[in-house]
Amino acid sequence: MKVGILALQGDVREHAAALADLDTSSLPVRTPGDLALVDALILPGGESTTMSLLLDSSGLRQPIAERLHDGMPAFGTCAGLILLAADVLDGRPDQHSFGVIELAVRRNGYGRQVDSFETDLDIEGVAGGPLHAVFIRAPVVERVGEGVEVLATVDDRPVLCRQGPILVAAFHPELSADGRIHELFIEGS
Amino acid sequence: MLRGGVIMDVVTADQAKVAEDAGAVAVMALERVPADIRRDGGVARMSDPALIEAIKEAVTIPVMAKARIGHFAEAQVLQALGVDYVDESEVLTPADEAHHIDKWAFAVPFVCGATNLGEALRRISEGACMIRSKGEAGTGDVKEAVRHLRSILGDIGALSRADSAERYGWAKRLQAPIDLVQEVADTGHLPVPLFCAGGLATPADAALVMQLGAEAVFVGSGIFKSDDPARRARAIVEATTHYTDAEIVAKVSRGLGQAMRGEESSKVETRLADRGW
Numbered sequence: 001m002k003v004g005i006l007a008l009q010g011d012v013r014e015h016a017a018a019l020a021d022l023d024t025s026s027l028p029v030r031t032p033g034d035l036a037l038v039d040a041l042i043l044p045g046g047e048s049t050t051m052s053l054l055l056d057s058s059g060l061r062q063p064i065a066e067r068l069h070d071g072m073p074a075f076g077t078c079a080g081l082i083l084l085a086a087d088v089l090d091g092r093p094d095q096h097s098f099g100v101i102e103l104a105v106r107r108n109g110y111g112r113q114v115d116s117f118e119t120d121l122d123i124e125g126v127a128g129g130p131l132h133a134v135f136i137r138a139p140v141v142e143r144v145g146e147g148v149e150v151l152a153t154v155d156d157r158p159v160l161c162r163q164g165p166i167l168v169a170a171f172h173p174e175l176s177a178d179g180r181i182h183e184l185f186i187e188g189s
Numbered sequence: 190m191l192r193g194g195v196i197m198d199v200v201t202a203d204q205a206k207v208a209e210d211a212g213a214v215a216v217m218a219l220e221r222v223p224a225d226i227r228r229d230g231g232v233a234r235m236s237d238p239a240l241i242e243a244i245k246e247a248v249t250i251p252v253m254a255k256a257r258i259g260h261f262a263e264a265q266v267l268q269a270l271g272v273d274y275v276d277e278s279e280v281l282t283p284a285d286e287a288h289h290i291d292k293w294a295f296a297v298p299f300v301c302g303a304t305n306l307g308e309a310l311r312r313i314s315e316g317a318c319m320i321r322s323k324g325e326a327g328t329g330d331v332k333e334a335v336r337h338l339r340s341i342l343g344d345i346g347a348l349s350r351a352d353s354a355e356r357y358g359w360a361k362r363l364q365a366p367i368d369l370v371q372e373v374a375d376t377g378h379l380p381v382p383l384f385c386a387g388g389l390a391t392p393a394d395a396a397l398v399m400q401l402g403a404e405a406v407f408v409g410s411g412i413f414k415s416d417d418p419a420r421r422a423r424a425i426v427e428a429t430t431h432y433t434d435a436e437i438v439a440k441v442s443r444g445l446g447q448a449m450r451g452e453e454s455s456k457v458e459t460r461l462a463d464r465g466w
Contacts, residue, residue, distance in 0.1 A: 009193040113273035
């Protein structure tokens, strides 16, 4: 399986390194041609406003939407979660998400950069003890729709969710040297 | 998460909106862009908190602001204002000729400039979370940015080929802590992201430094001192993403109007890059 990493902006290199540690090959995706070569897609952390704009100018928005509709597995972290969510609260009016996981999210819901934090998570279905998670200007999941499994929470707020082939994290699994969430994605894909 | 993005200098809330609309990953809030600081002379200080607050209100992307080198009280004020990053910047007039800010004492992350690997590692040892190659701010001349980036990345390459005994010699030459030198030698990169700043004015400038190995770019005077800031900003964002695709860089570079006029960096009176120790 070849995993694409949406490489418009954000921590692409860290995701590639996490996949390489799991002996999974990856490809940065910047054009529709790149997308055609991959079986699954990671949408990395970054600025969702920037990525949303570049999705339009690169011509990737439509083909990604079609692939997601056809069941392509996808994994969104932080800004990637926002891009996959059904409902973005207080987003910019020109910001459109793919809407393939029934979540309502609030951008920067935990506050600004200085409110970023790290914590240990217990994750349903992931063995090996708590997982260290890094939250940076993270989105808050405010509503979970039908069919969404909540795999981990912080203060009762969902931070890791799955709906069919779509996995999303409000934190940055690519920034801690722990490949278990990437493994979870690859196993489910 | 600024990697692969463009951080733009803005001096008003309206400019901040233009920057956000163009796809900036962050804005740097300041009273004067470096080109004007150069032209006006005088002492350059932290911006008015009212300006920083107005810019914070105007956009949803992160807001950075500059403190003078060594001026920890300015940094405390910026942290109290809730800026997302503090840039301890040589563009402002230094407040301390021997010491940089002890950045470990802050919760807010810092970005610092560097002209070479030793300077970068000293800033990291003081707690910087990001390094930007300094270039020569306010000139619109990319050559110093290229020099600094090549110096930092070239030395990282050479250091990673050094044997275990030579690493101590490197630490001595670089005037940098041995544990950071060991880490760079082992991993082949800085322990924090390396961005590029100082003199970038065109989409091709961004593509150049990204291909050389920068992980994101700062554009200061280059945008709002040009004919058509909104289009140029957008074009630089596109070029930073598609930096290996010359056809896209060519497409976005068309018809942008005049770039900032600029000044050759070897002819400027005050070399900002020399500030910092």
